[in-house]
Amino acid sequence: MSEIVINIxxxxxxYDLGRISSGTLSRDLSSAWARFREKQDPNAPITTVDNLNKxxxxxxxxxxxxxxxxxxxxxxxxxxxxNGAGKSTLLKILSRITSPTKGEVKIMGKLASLLEIGIxxxxxxxxxxxxxxxxxxxxMTKREIKNRLEQIIDFSGIETYIDTPVKRYSSGxxxxxxxxxxxxxxxxxxxxxxxxxxxxxxxRKKCIEKMxxxxxxxxxxxxxxxxxxxxxxxxxxxxxxxxxxxxxxxKPDMVINNYLKNTETMSDLISSKxxxxxxxxxxxxxxxxxxxxxxxxxxxxxxxxxxxxELTYLLRNKIPGVFVFVDFHDIDGNxxxxxxxxxxxxxxxxxxxxxxxxxxxxxxxxxxxxGRYSVxxxxxxxxxxxxxxxxxxxxxxxxxxVDNSTLIGDQRKGLLGPILKWNRI
Amino acid sequence: xxxxxxxxxxxxxxxxGWFELHLDDIxxxxxxxxxxxxxxxxxxxxxxxxxxxxxxxxxxxSTIVFTIIFHRVAKIPTGELPPILFYMSGIIAWNYFSGxxxxxxxxFTANADLFGKIYFPRIIVPISEVISGLAKFGVQxxxxxGFYFYYIAMGDEQINPSFQTLLLLPLMIIQMAFLGQGLGxxxxxLTSKYRDLSYLMSFGTQLLMYASPIVYPxxxxxxxxxxxxxxxxxTPIIEGFRQALVGKGHLDMSMFLYSLMFTIxxxxxxxxxxxxxxxxxxxxx
Numbered sequence: 001m002s003e004i005v006i007n008i009x010x011x012x013x014x015y016d017l018g019r020i021s022s023g024t025l026s027r028d029l030s031s032a033w034a035r036f037r038e039k040q041d042p043n044a045p046i047t048t049v050d051n052l053n054k055x056x057x058x059x060x061x062x063x064x065x066x067x068x069x070x071x072x073x074x075x076x077x078x079x080x081x082x083n084g085a086g087k088s089t090l091l092k093i094l095s096r097i098t099s100p101t102k103g104e105v106k107i108m109g110k111l112a113s114l115l116e117i118g119i120x121x122x123x124x125x126x127x128x129x130x131x132x133x134x135x136x137x138x139x140m141t142k143r144e145i146k147n148r149l150e151q152i153i154d155f156s157g158i159e160t161y162i163d164t165p166v167k168r169y170s171s172g173x174x175x176x177x178x179x180x181x182x183x184x185x186x187x188x189x190x191x192x193x194x195x196x197x198x199x200x201x202x203x204r205k206k207c208i209e210k211m212x213x214x215x216x217x218x219x220x221x222x223x224x225x226x227x228x229x230x231x232x233x234x235x236x237x238x239x240x241x242x243x244x245x246x247x248x249x250x251k252p253d254m255v256i257n258n259y260l261k262n263t264e265t266m267s268d269l270i271s272s273k274x275x276x277x278x279x280x281x282x283x284x285x286x287x288x289x290x291x292x293x294x295x296x297x298x299x300x301x302x303x304x305x306x307x308x309x310e311l312t313y314l315l316r317n318k319i320p321g322v323f324v325f326v327d328f329h330d331i332d333g334n335x336x337x338x339x340x341x342x343x344x345x346x347x348x349x350x351x352x353x354x355x356x357x358x359x360x361x362x363x364x365x366x367x368x369x370x371g372r373y374s375v376x377x378x379x380x381x382x383x384x385x386x387x388x389x390x391x392x393x394x395x396x397x398x399x400x401x402v403d404n405s406t407l408i409g410d411q412r413k414g415l416l417g418p419i420l421k422w423n424r425i
Numbered sequence: 426x427x428x429x430x431x432x433x434x435x436x437x438x439x440x441x442g443w444f445e446l447h448l449d450d451i452x453x454x455x456x457x458x459x460x461x462x463x464x465x466x467x468x469x470x471x472x473x474x475x476x477x478x479x480x481x482x483x484x485x486x487s488t489i490v491f492t493i494i495f496h497r498v499a500k501i502p503t504g505e506l507p508p509i510l511f512y513m514s515g516i517i518a519w520n521y522f523s524g525x526x527x528x529x530x531x532x533f534t535a536n537a538d539l540f541g542k543i544y545f546p547r548i549i550v551p552i553s554e555v556i557s558g559l560a561k562f563g564v565q566x567x568x569x570x571g572f573y574f575y576y577i578a579m580g581d582e583q584i585n586p587s588f589q590t591l592l593l594l595p596l597m598i599i600q601m602a603f604l605g606q607g608l609g610x611x612x613x614x615l616t617s618k619y620r621d622l623s624y625l626m627s628f629g630t631q632l633l634m635y636a637s638p639i640v641y642p643x644x645x646x647x648x649x650x651x652x653x654x655x656x657x658x659x660t661p662i663i664e665g666f667r668q669a670l671v672g673k674g675h676l677d678m679s680m681f682l683y684s685l686m687f688t689i690x691x692x693x694x695x696x697x698x699x700x701x702x703x704x705x706x707x708x709x710x
Binding site: 007015092093094095096097098099100101102103104105106107108109110111113115116119120122124125129132133136137138139140141142143 | 432433434435436437438439454456457459460461464467468471539540541542543544545704705707708
């Protein structure tokens with residue numbers, strides 16, 4: 001019988017925006033002086049209309065509002081939601097990195113968090129020394145690490161380099177080593193934030209297997225990800241957080257479908273979209289458009305037409321290890337296919353120059369069956385041993401495919417609709 | 426898990442009282458403490474040509490420079506002691522204190538990235554610095570003793586270690602560690618909000634050094650200004666340190682007790698402030 005291992009009651013977290021310290025004493029004093037004289041604070045952030053909605057006239061931004069949640073042992077809970085919805089804040093409170101503003105959390109058992117892989121790795125130390133350092137930072141005792149050292153090294157698959165300084169490692173090797181340590185933490189509750197998006201496919205599979213094994217012995221996992229497929233594969237429960245509140249809870253399939261339906265309004269077709277310039281981003285998408293074979297902007301394609309997605313990127317600073325992936329979802333929220341810039345022998349994103357670059361992704365004809373499809377895209381980097389989403393756009397484009405050319409037409413089921421050859425032998 | 430009643434291992438609430446220090450957490454993470462101490466030590470001289478020799482070079486060169494500038498050029502008396510012993514004893518003691526102070530005061534700003542990714546008792550970091558500093562201090566003390574016995578062997582009759590004060594030596598070393606860490610924790614708690622203080626740190630410690638009897642003996646400070654130097658809690662420690670080892674130095678019990686009380690107060694205040702700040706500092710950096 002499973003019991004409750006995490007009990008979250010009325011948990012809220014606020015960030016004070018206007019009154020937060022500016023970082024230097026002189027500016028704080030000038031702000032205080034201005035408030036004292038009832039003048040406008042010279043250091044107050046300029047409030048845009050967009051922010052006003054969030055702030056509701058006050059200077060407090062509620063990153064989490066009244067979260068109530070009970071998590072049972074053996075549960076693998078997926079957390080989904082847009083960037084800035086409060087997912088990471090929740091993990092940070094659970095892992096004691098920051099404190100809540102209101103409410104309380106009760107935890108039973110040993111909790112370990114994995115917000116980043118290879119935390120505290122020191123480049124000058126060898127792989128073996130870093131296993132001890134990283135393991136101890138994550139709460140293992142020396143004895144525990146020693147007992148599991150063989151398994152950790154074995155799991156990482158880098159025995160040959162274990163006594164080489166980590167600065168000589170490739171980023172992939174660092175990730176392998178970091179995850180191996182994490183996988184042998186043996187906590188009662190494990191918090192995982194978007195770390196499975198790194199590493200090669202084989203290693204990713206190994207990680208998912210490992211996480212399944214962990215939960216099979218009654219351990220609890222809380223897993224935040226943008227990767228809907230991984231959540232479906234791994235989790236037995238799922239919550240959707242929006243603007244700091246839990247708006248949906250239930251089986252992953254259901255919550256994910258609602259999430260995708262909710263965030264997109266697939267009722268409207270969108271053939272192109274452009275985005276505001278964000279100067280703080282090293283790289284960003286500035287526009288996306290759907291084109292037909294004659295390079296004309298199109299919303300509705302014929303099954304026999306080629307479909308081209310044209311993405312325009314603006315690069316401000318070069319980032320190592322940058323790549324882009326594009327997801328296509330159908331109207332039921334199924335992920336139809338994913339394409340990634342580093343599928344290509346020469347990654348067109350990694351070789352961007354310091355300017356605007358136009359990338360075209362071409363769909364062969366007769367691949368997508370009749371229906372509506374939404375396009376989402378992410379820019380990520382596997383730089384170093386951490387993994388970041390730099391720029392994210394969900395369901396930015398919605399296009400439709402109409403099949404008038406096959407006999408079965410709109411009656412075709414399945415995710416894809418390619419024409420296969422039938423041969424009589 | 427057959428526990429009939431829920432017994433929670435951890436309860437996270439918004440506020441933590443000033444005196445909820447969770448010192449048992451430090452014990453739970455003691456292995457981490459040792460691993461970090463070891464890391465501080467091994468990474469100190471990786472990729473350097475001279476390696477561990479660096480522990481000796483800095484205090485040795487400072488001693489030479491001080492001897493030339495303050496003794497030869499400025500002609501500041503060092504009592505009857507050989508200037509090398511006089512300056513070196515002051516320098517290695519001061520180095521330990523200022524090392525503890527500077528490394529502790531940077532705890533939050535230097536580790537913001539790490540602290541934002543994982544929880545462990547934050548105080549582990551400054552404690553590890555103090556312990557690795559102690560090892561460095563020990564090594565330098567051995568170098569000092571090398572010169573010390575050299576002068577004794579050369580028949581210098583001014584060296585008369587005071588055995589009574591020698592008994593206080595371990596206490597004074599601990600006191601330097603606690604004073605450095607206590608003041609450092611106060612400053613680190615304040616720098617997590619106000620960066621100004623970190624600029625003040627390096628030159629502030631330098632000023633404080635000249636307010637300590639390192640380049641001059643307390644006995645030559647005019648009576649009128651002596652109280653300023655004596656108010657500096659490091660003064661009795663440096664003087665006591667010299668008195669213990671070479672028998673020259675001005676230390677009375679009231680000075681020492683004042684310094685001890687100052688240390689205890691600074692340490693407790695630092696600990697409380699540090700504890701308060703560590704909970705939410707990630708939100709302000």
